[in-house]
Amino acid sequence: MKNDITSKADIKTFVDAFYAKMPSDDLVGKVFMEVMHVDFSTHLPKMYDFWEMLLFQGTSYKGAPMRPHLQINQIHPITPAHFERWLAMFRETLHDLFEGPKTEEAITKAENIAATWAYKLDYLTKHPA
């Protein structure tokens, strides 16, 4: 029996686990490591705050989360396949560690964000400003 996500410490646990898996991934990991050379020491704290905002109404995240993805998409297209892989890794990471309604809420929120962003990126790729 696993516990549900109940705290920022739990968020840190799943974000760290997700980004421990990420670098070796040939689709999403490649974008992070080889295209964007993301510095995880600054990226991960943003993700802790982002998930705290989504799951516990935290107010520390100050950002425009879609914006970097628009920029990345111009350098290296982020396709529906990237979003599917991202979600598969996210679901697997969460289900390895937690179970319960908050865990499912996190997965549903990620699915909704991924669907919205995939649609917008596809639209903007076909209709450049």
Ligand code: HEM
């Ligand atoms: C589909 C594959 C995805 C790829 C390849 C991707 C890639 C990236 C990269 C490279 C960055 C770092 C940008 C930078 O600091 O230069 C980033 C930031 C971020 N990503 Fe993603 N991402 C993906 C999907 C998602 C999804 C589905 C979510 C949300 C559920 C998400 C949430 C965020 C957030 C919150 C940031 C930080 C934005 C900020 O700087 O405030 N990403 N992403």
